[in-house]
Amino acid sequence: MxxxxxxxxxxxxxxxxxxxxxxxxxxxxxxxxxxxxxxxxxxxxxxxxxxxxxxxxxxxxxxxxxxxxxxxxxMHIGSSLDKGILYQSILVHIILDAFRISVSKGNTADRNSSRSTLSTIFNCSEVLGDALLGNIIFMAILLLGVRYILKLSFNIMRYREVLSAVIISSYFKLFLLTMMVWEFPSSAIFIVEIFVLSSNVVALRVMTQFPKAHCVGVCLAAHAAKHLTERWPLWTT
Incomplete structure (x- = not known):
């Protein structure tokens, strides 16, 4: 050192x-x-x-x-190294969310096994779009919550540190990849999401040193907005 x-x-x-x-x-x-x-x-x-x-x-x-x-x-959050870590983490985060959404939609998709190649491509682009939009909403609500609920002074470096910590603390999403090998009930996705939420709360507390209840409120609002954004296309079809 x-x-x-x-x-x-x-x-x-x-x-x-x-x-x-x-x-x-x-x-x-x-x-x-x-x-x-x-x-x-x-x-x-x-x-x-x-x-x-x-x-x-x-x-x-x-x-x-x-x-x-x-x-x-x-991970050296707060140093000159965390910009690359943040971009890589966000990319992995979006890909894992796209995989989760595709697994969630798998039950309805399996009912129609005779899908064309064009339909498959459209499905993949739709899943990626949902994951991207959901994460944009998630990060926006998270940063707004940090600004107005936790009342953290506006500093682009501090906000980047908070975002990096929350995204990195979503590491448990990696366990979703085991669904490619083993078959799990759909409730497993819900359990993973609950664990990710609680992990985000701990990371936010570590970064901001604010009370647990405030951090729970911010993370819960961000996850709820993300979930509603991803579910909205299903409800409108």
Missing amino acids: EDGKTEGEAPRCVGCGRRVKTLFVQYSPGNIRLMKCDNCKAVADPYIECEFMIILIDLILHKTRAYRHLLFNK
């Missing part, structure tokens, strides 16, 4: 969230010493020495310490 980082790029203590100069000192390859936080006097980031599966389990358990490690010390 290099010293002399700027304020935006400085790592954070996973316990209290305060910025620290460095997370560890490396004496030789494989020989490091974890540094303590000046504020809480605990090891700043013990996850540095943990296996990936341990970190993943703590993320699934919604531990704020694990989210601070992932967002601040691993």
Whole structure:
């Protein structure tokens, strides 16, 4: 870990969230010493020495310490690196939502097995359009909620950090890909979406340090608007 980082790029203590100069000192390859936080006097980031599966389990358990490690010390949210991460995460997010929508529509589509190639192409473009529009609405409502409900001062960098954290915390959508291999009931999609919502709440709390109820309200409103946007074409047909 290099010293002399700027304020935006400085790592954070996973316990209290305060910025620290460095997370560890490396004496030789494989020989490091974890540094303590000046504020809480605990090891700043013990996850540095943990296996990936341990970190993943703590993320699934919604531990704020694990989210601070992932967002601040691993993904470097708030640094000059997060712009590329944000664009890649949004792209993956839209693709996974398109897959979810296609799975949700699968039951009705299977009733008509004799679809033409043109119909299939139209279906795919429609699904991608729904996913894109749904995500635009989701991000708009999220940022509006952050601005007017959480009353976060308008700063394009801070808003980008919040958006990056929420999109990255939707990682559980990756489990939808298992539906390509194993068959799950449609209720599995609902369970994944609930988990994504709760994960977004934790990430938003970590980034903004606002009360849980406020973060739940913002994330719930964004997800509800997204869901209604995706469902609207089905209700109008």
